[in-house]
Amino acid sequence: MVQTATATRTHDQHHPIKVYLVVWAWLFVLSTFSYLVDYFQLHGYLRWSLILLFMTLKAGLIIAFFMHMAWExxxxxxxxxxxxxxxxxxxxxxxxxxxxxxxxxxxxxxxxxx
CATH class of the missing domain: 1.20.5 (Single alpha-helices involved in coiled-coils or other helix-helix interfaces)
Structure with a gap:
């Protein structure tokens, strides 16, 4: 008996919604921090360093979880x-x-x- 490729594949992996809600909450917190940089009127290298740090962290979270790179x-x-x-x-x-x-x-x- 010949099995097809779809019959031998395991079920698709589903991640719990809690993972995505936690990532969404972290994205919200990081976005709030980046807006607070402008609210507190920080200037110079500190301002741009913080903005780039928060931007990089948000991009990393999006790549890792929403683009599923954490499971690749x-x-x-x-x-x-x-x-x-x-x-x-x-x-x-x-x-x-x-x-x-x-x-x-x-x-x-x-x-x-x-």
Missing amino acids: RLTLAYAILLPPVLVLIFVAIMMFEAEYTLFTRQEFLGSTFD
């Missing part, structure tokens, strides 16, 4: 998450190189470059 194979997660991480590393390297380039231009060309 590790290789698939690496295939999706590793390229953006590498892009961020390369952007950081370019920022340091840009600062060095600006410093050397100001050093050798003087105040006429400003």
